[in-house]
Amino acid sequence: MTTYPPAPQHPVSTIDGVLQYASIGTLELETGGILPDVVLGYETWGQLNADASNAVLIPHALTGSTHVAQGNTDEPGWWDVLVGPGRTLDTNRFFVVSINMVGGCYGSTGPASADPDGLPWGSRFPFVTIRDSVRAEARLADQLGIARWHAVLGGSLGGARALEWAVTEPSRVARCAVIAATAASTGEQIAFAQAQVSAIRLDPDFNGGDYYNGRAPLAGLGLARRIAHITYRSEAELQYRFGRTPQPGEDPLAGALPAQRGRYQVESYLDHQAQKLAGRFDANSYVILTEALMSHDVTRGRGSLTDALSGTDSEFLIAAVDTDRLYFPEQSFELAAALPGEHQVHLINAPIGHDGFLTDVLQLKDVLEQGFFA
Structure with a gap:
């Protein structure tokens, strides 16, 4: 049986990179399912400033955890090159948050968690969409006192979640970086x-x-x-x-x-x-x-892609890996073309393929520092 410590009170832990837990209540899901007593696992780095204007959300990829950066722990983070004191996303200036998606196994309510009767959810765990995850994460943002993110950025599934944040909660995302991700999962994906x-x-x-x-x-x-x-x-x-x-x-x-x-x-x-x-x-x-990623489609119930993106209120950064054979760069160009205004697609040159969003993300250092985190 999975048990959880009590939900934290604001302000949150000052120990960077340590898993914390928050209860967000009952979550009604897009497809009609219901999850009672949802808990979200999350980690933070840095300190939230007085007007909560320096908060940055980094959603993880499919099998990623919330451990974006090492912080005050012995465990390396998966984006250590990008996040930390004095780095591109300087945690001396910004308050960074990463949240385990609902359905995951790194702290949030998932299939291995206990249901109200104390048994693992298992096969009875309901279908969850990326849109559901955004609604859940918005409740945690409320608890943390964050009305609007300075930026939301992620790669792969994290990029899909970042984009869904900007479309579902346009007033709460000032900047959005979609890296190695698309507006919707394609037939091949x-x-x-x-x-x-x-x-x-x-x-x-x-x-x-x-x-x-x-x-x-x-x-x-x-x-x-x-x-x-x-x-x-x-x-x-x-x-x-x-x-x-x-x-x-x-x-x-x-x-x-x-x-x-x-x-x-x-x-x-x-x-x-x-x-x-x-x-x-x-x-x-x-x-x-x-299956949440399979369902990813920001146009669902919102008309065309141009229609779906027309209500966004974010500054966007779109990036792709030039050798990606899972999320082709052309799909990033299609996304950029549908956004309001003019948007360049920044190519990460990496022979490795899709995982270049992890291994070579510092190729975005200049554009991030000059724009998002100036």
Whole structure:
């Protein structure tokens, strides 16, 4: 059973990078589901100023946590190069917040959390959309005393959430950076996601999502991660790093049966990525967040893309990774063209592929420092 400490009182913890919890009450969801007594896990860095005008929200990516920056902990953050004292997003000046999305497994109410009867939600956890997550996060912003974000920025799923914030809550977002993300998930992106979700659901240990008293569906989760990771990296990067090289001590042509052959290095690499994720992430949360991303469409119920974006009140920064084969740069150009006014698309030049939004984000340093965080 998952238990939570009491909700914090404002002002929040002064310990940068430490997970905190807030109760936001019952959440009515876009598709008709209801979650009672929702808790959001979040981390903060820096201090909120007197008029709450220096708050910055950084939504995490699909399997990311709220640990954006190391802060006063021993654990490195996933955007340490960008966030911290004296860095582009200077936490001596700005109050940075990252919130675990509803349905996740890093502090917020999710499928592994206890329902009102004290049992894991499991298969009964309702469908959650990115729009639902914004509404939940807005309640936490209220508790923190933040009426309007100085900026909301994120990459991949985090970028989709940032964009949804700017469209759903236009008066609360002064600046919005959408990095390696699109206005809506495309057919191909949904197809890649569906294969990952199916890999988890077809694992015999999944048990329809009710596996918390037994074995977790680690094989299915690992396969989902393998599929995803291929889309996160470019063909050129995989070829350069691995090509057809065998794993040391193994021969891919050895053995009379397929199961007896040795592995290529790229296979070992994918196995390693699968094992890492299976050791830290919940399979049900992977399904919930993946299907939320599949549903991503800022135009839903809002007309055309131009119509949907016409009511935004933010200064926008749109960026793409030039080698991204999951979120193609052309889709970022389409988003920029539909925004009110003129918007340049900033390209991150990274041979790695989609994950360049993590590894090479400092290529946006100048534009961020001269605009968003001047």
